Amino acid sequence: QVQLQESGPGLVKPSQTLSLTCTVSGGSISSGSYYWSWIRQPAGKGLEWIGRIYTSGSTNYNPSLKSRVTISVDTSKNQFSLKLSSVTAADTAVYYCAREAGGSGWYVGFDYWGQGTLVTVSS
Amino acid sequence: QSALTQPASVSGSPGQSITISCTGTSSDVGGYNYVSWYQHHPGKAPKLMIYDVSNRPSGVSNRFSGSKSGNTASLTISGLQAEDEADYYCSSYTSSSTQVFGGGTKLTVL
Numbered sequence: 532q533v534q535l536q537e538s539g540p541g542l543v544k545p546s547q548t549l550s551l552t553c554t555v556s557g558g559s560i561s562s563g564s565y566y567w568s569w570i571r572q573p574a575g576k577g578l579e580w581i582g583r584i585y586t587s588g589s590t591n592y593n594p595s596l597k598s599r600v601t602i603s604v605d606t607s608k609n610q611f612s613l614k615l616s617s618v619t620a621a622d623t624a625v626y627y628c629a630r631e632a633g634g635s636g637w638y639v640g641f642d643y644w645g646q647g648t649l650v651t652v653s654s
Numbered sequence: 655q656s657a658l659t660q661p662a663s664v665s666g667s668p669g670q671s672i673t674i675s676c677t678g679t680s681s682d683v684g685g686y687n688y689v690s691w692y693q694h695h696p697g698k699a700p701k702l703m704i705y706d707v708s709n710r711p712s713g714v715s716n717r718f719s720g721s722k723s724g725n726t727a728s729l730t731i732s733g734l735q736a737e738d739e740a741d742y743y744c745s746s747y748t749s750s751s752t753q754v755f756g757g758g759t760k761l762t763v764l
Contacts, residue, residue: 577755578694580754594750594752640745642702647699
């Protein structure tokens with residue numbers, strides 16, 4: 532059973548960089564046709580896709596966040612990470628990491644999720 | 655990219671059927687059969703209910719079904735049960751190789 536767990540600071544100051552890590556257990560992050568994604572949900576609002584990374588290192592980002600987002604992967608630690616720079620109060624949200632199953636000509640969606648971690652941006 | 659459009663709320667009585675719509679454009683919902691639906695109980699991780707417009711993952715009740723017509727996808731829940739009360743989100747692949755979610759629909763079981 533694949534499990535994902537987010538970790539990182541729960542409080543970030545405005546203008547600083549938010550950094551989160553997702554640790555994958557129950558399977559290798561390098562095996563299979565999977566992408567590894569970050570999704571967030573501000574309080575009282577809907578889900579927002581942030582971006583994804585493939586184990587080759589290729590990435591896709593939400594155009595509205597692209598200038599501030601970096602997603603990276605460390606296959607040796609079975610982890611992938613999110614960095615969001617120049618944060619403001621609008622970036623306060625529950626952040627989820629998720630596995631996205633898909634490949635050339637097929638797609639399943641986000642089939643495994645972490646429990647989510649609340650990140651608050653405040654001084 | 656703009657969020658897909660879902661009704662803010664729907665409701666139904668136990669045993670009834672409800673349908674949640676998800677409207678996008680030809681660059682996302684209308685252009686690909688890569689629409690998925692998620693059930694989200696507050697405080698928990700979202701759960702994949704439907705993928706590729708109408709396919710159910712193993713373990714998901716057959717009371718959940720999906721369809722698509724043009725730029726609008728739909729999720730139907732039949733035989734409503736109290737445990738179905740949750741937020742539901744659609745998601746679609748886009749022509750920019752990104753993903754986009756709907757705004758979410760709160761389902762209330764009366």
